[in-house]
Amino acid sequence: MEYLLHILVIAGIYIILTLSLNLILGYTGLPALGHAAFSCVGAYVSALLALNYGISPWIGLLIGAIAASLMGGVIAFPSLRLKGDYLALATFGFAVIVYSIAKNWVAVTRGPLGLPGIPTFSIGGFQLSSIWSYLILVALLVALTAFLLNRVANSPFGRILKGIREDEIATESLGKNVNRHKVLVFMIGAFFAGIAGSLYAHYITFIDPSSFTIMESITILLMVVFGGMGSIKGSFVGAAILVILPEMLRFLGMPSSIAAPMRQMIYGLLLLLLMLKRPQGILGRYRFR
Amino acid sequence: MAFFEVKNLSKDFDGVRAIDDLSFELNKGQITALIGPNGAGKTTVFNVITGFLRPGRGDVRINSRRISGLPPYKIARMGIGRTFQNIRLFPKLTVLENLMLALKYDTGERLTSALLRTKRMIREDAENKSIAIDHLKKVGLEHKQDALGQELSHGQRRLVEIARLLALNPQLLLLDEPTAGLFPEMVTEMKRLIKQLKEEGKTILFIEHDMKVVMDIAERILVLNYGKIIADGSPSEIQNNDEVITAYLGRRRSVAS
Numbered sequence: 001m002e003y004l005l006h007i008l009v010i011a012g013i014y015i016i017l018t019l020s021l022n023l024i025l026g027y028t029g030l031p032a033l034g035h036a037a038f039s040c041v042g043a044y045v046s047a048l049l050a051l052n053y054g055i056s057p058w059i060g061l062l063i064g065a066i067a068a069s070l071m072g073g074v075i076a077f078p079s080l081r082l083k084g085d086y087l088a089l090a091t092f093g094f095a096v097i098v099y100s101i102a103k104n105w106v107a108v109t110r111g112p113l114g115l116p117g118i119p120t121f122s123i124g125g126f127q128l129s130s131i132w133s134y135l136i137l138v139a140l141l142v143a144l145t146a147f148l149l150n151r152v153a154n155s156p157f158g159r160i161l162k163g164i165r166e167d168e169i170a171t172e173s174l175g176k177n178v179n180r181h182k183v184l185v186f187m188i189g190a191f192f193a194g195i196a197g198s199l200y201a202h203y204i205t206f207i208d209p210s211s212f213t214i215m216e217s218i219t220i221l222l223m224v225v226f227g228g229m230g231s232i233k234g235s236f237v238g239a240a241i242l243v244i245l246p247e248m249l250r251f252l253g254m255p256s257s258i259a260a261p262m263r264q265m266i267y268g269l270l271l272l273l274l275m276l277k278r279p280q281g282i283l284g285r286y287r288f289r
Numbered sequence: 290m291a292f293f294e295v296k297n298l299s300k301d302f303d304g305v306r307a308i309d310d311l312s313f314e315l316n317k318g319q320i321t322a323l324i325g326p327n328g329a330g331k332t333t334v335f336n337v338i339t340g341f342l343r344p345g346r347g348d349v350r351i352n353s354r355r356i357s358g359l360p361p362y363k364i365a366r367m368g369i370g371r372t373f374q375n376i377r378l379f380p381k382l383t384v385l386e387n388l389m390l391a392l393k394y395d396t397g398e399r400l401t402s403a404l405l406r407t408k409r410m411i412r413e414d415a416e417n418k419s420i421a422i423d424h425l426k427k428v429g430l431e432h433k434q435d436a437l438g439q440e441l442s443h444g445q446r447r448l449v450e451i452a453r454l455l456a457l458n459p460q461l462l463l464l465d466e467p468t469a470g471l472f473p474e475m476v477t478e479m480k481r482l483i484k485q486l487k488e489e490g491k492t493i494l495f496i497e498h499d500m501k502v503v504m505d506i507a508e509r510i511l512v513l514n515y516g517k518i519i520a521d522g523s524p525s526e527i528q529n530n531d532e533v534i535t536a537y538l539g540r541r542r543s544v545a546s
Contacts, residue, residue: 151406172341
């Protein structure tokens with residue numbers, strides 16, 4: 001039971017990551033490949049504030065998200081000049097930089113040793129250490145994220161984002177400030193990714209750079225494409241399937257030394273099948289370009 | 290003071306002069322055609338006026354306010370709208386959404402309005418929806434409001450692009466080959482539409498290759514060649530201008546030979 005709830009918590013965190021990347025990639029059409037970098041910033045900022053300054057994880061969650069959001073604003077600037085594959089490469093490079101900083105700035109992050117003993121969330125002295133209470137917290141934040149991003153996507157503001165995805169030049173010719181919206185969308189997406197990172201840090205109570213590698217960004221990207229670009233429901237489906245499916249392997253009695261590489265192979269195979277049979281994703285309307 | 294003026298405008302592409310010290314003015318409420326052989330620089334003129342290309346030198350003004358050097362979205366907001374030679378509708382958005390994207394919002398487009406789903410945003414969006422439908426009626430395509438951009442025929446897409454431009458409510462409309470690829474009935478419809486816009490007080494500058502269309506609706510013709518204006522006058526003046534005939538149709542053969 002404990003194990004099942006743990007999977008649900010992890011799935012919830014991935015749903016937040018997938019939803020937030022979907023806003024950037026699915027709704028606005030910006031191929032950002034470094035989403036784990038934003039959750040990395042959220043996780044480290046929140047964890048370090050709690051460990052070094054005794055700041056409440058609740059406040060850390062918010063500050064971490066804001067820090068990630070500012071980072072999103074910074075990475076958005078090259079996106080104003082770069083398009084398509086080049087933007088994907090630039091964000092990829094950015095993710096590598098953030099990962100390297102987490103790994104090599106030993107004085108602050110303790111490098112590959114990681115940060116152990118991160119405090120958990122508490123409400124009025126009551127520690128949210130039971131997995132049940134944590135699941136409720138994650139579920140609430142998933143619901144809040146989906147609620148807010150749904151509002152953003154289905155509004156005149158969101159219509160401009162879709163316009164940018166469909167035709168940037170036409171959008172600009174209609175008097176809409178494309179650059180401003182691109183920066184904003186990166187900041188919003190990074191904000192929620194920061195929340196996910198902070199949730200993860202205070203849940204596992206230990207983080208190290210290996211949780212925020214480029215493979216992690218690609219996994220989130222897969223979840224978006226798998227579930228469907230530009231679909232909120234799709235993000236739920238994509239994240240849930242890609243978190244839960246590999247766990248099934250355990251029940252096949254596979255040793256973990258085989259299960260881990262199998263996970264990657266299954267991701268690859270699923271993606272291959274999906275691109276052949278349903279390129280717009282399970283619930284999506286738009287193809288990956 | 291002229292309503293719209295271009296003064297000493299130049300634009301180079303890697304040393305090739307696409308626009309060469311170009312100057313002209315447009316009168317308010319007039320239909321002007323911009324013609325010239327392929328590669329004369331017509332679309333480049335549009336791109337520089339609308340800010341998609343930066344001018345090398347020179348000045349563009351509307352209502353005596355300088356617009357050259359501003360980003361395209363600001364120029365669009367100052368009352369200059371354009372269509373594109375290859376039609377740029379949003380293929381996966383509905384016709385109605387295409388138009389609503391062009392409409393002006395006071396607060397409804399703000400992120401905070403979206404997050405809080407303010408009453409004001411909902412009201413503004415509803416108002417804009419009915420304005421958008423009105424514009425669609427002008428081109429006779431209100432029954433297509435829920436179709437996706439990509440589901441329309443070529444002619445319908447041209448009309449929707451113009452309806453979308455009207456939603457932006459520009460004073461000056463730059464139309465890049467509005468009748469290209471249209472079948473004859475649609476060309477007639479487009480000519481009617483352009484004349485109607487003039488009646489509503491819009492100023493129109495359009496690029497066109499079909500001389501019949503130009504002669505039918507243009508009140509004034511600017512002839513561009515190698516980035517320079519080589520003739521400027523009424524349709525009848527242009528028709529009999531030797532320089533234009535030479536540039537456009539080639540040199541007239543000597544009758545004696």
